[in-house]
Amino acid sequence: MPTPPLWVWIRRLRRILTYLIILAFVWLIFQFGLYKIPDDNDSMAGLYSQGSTLIYDRLFAYHNGAMPFFGVKNYGVESENVVIFLKKGVQGINRFTGKEEKLDFKGVSRVIALPGEEIEFGDNRITIGTRVYFVRHSRTPGKEKVPENHFFVLNENTASNYYDSREFGYLKAQEIVGKVIGAIRLW
DSSP states (O other): OOOOHHHHHHHHHHHHHHHHHHHHHHHHHHHEEEEEOOTTOOTTTTTSOTTOEEEEETTGGGOTTOOTTTOOGGGGOOTTOEEEEEEEEEEEEOTTTOOEEEEEEEEEEEEEEOTTOEEEEETTEEEETTEEEOOOOOSOSEEEEOOTTEEEEEOSSTTOSSOOHHHHOOEEGGGEEEEEEEEEOOO
């Protein structure tokens, strides 16, 4: 006995909806990621507590109508955005061996200067345009311009021992893993 036309359309519709749901889950997996701030990392204290799980956008560079090969200004990163980054070759002390060596450092910090902006380093202060940050730093006093495709990042908790641009210098755009959207409490 032939299948009635209505049942054929219902079956097709269910199949299409199933594919759309699967596609939505695949998109979510590629678009967003989770990053748990280590319990000993107080770099973002005041904004995100130690042990918080952050949701970040992996495809932040392609928002605002950008196409993969054309990009957007500053890779979609704006001043005051909180970013997760992976800085390779940072001189530091290995927690397990206690020896000083070059390490790969994954961290979270706030972008305070974009490419082309001028930064003035003074005695315990950093000035960018009209914004002044009263922080300790080891840079020589004077003015510098942020290089093309680089950013200057600063921890929310400037007294933290975790690295930011004051220690390792400018952050390359390619070293930014994602732009933080918010925090969630998983347990």
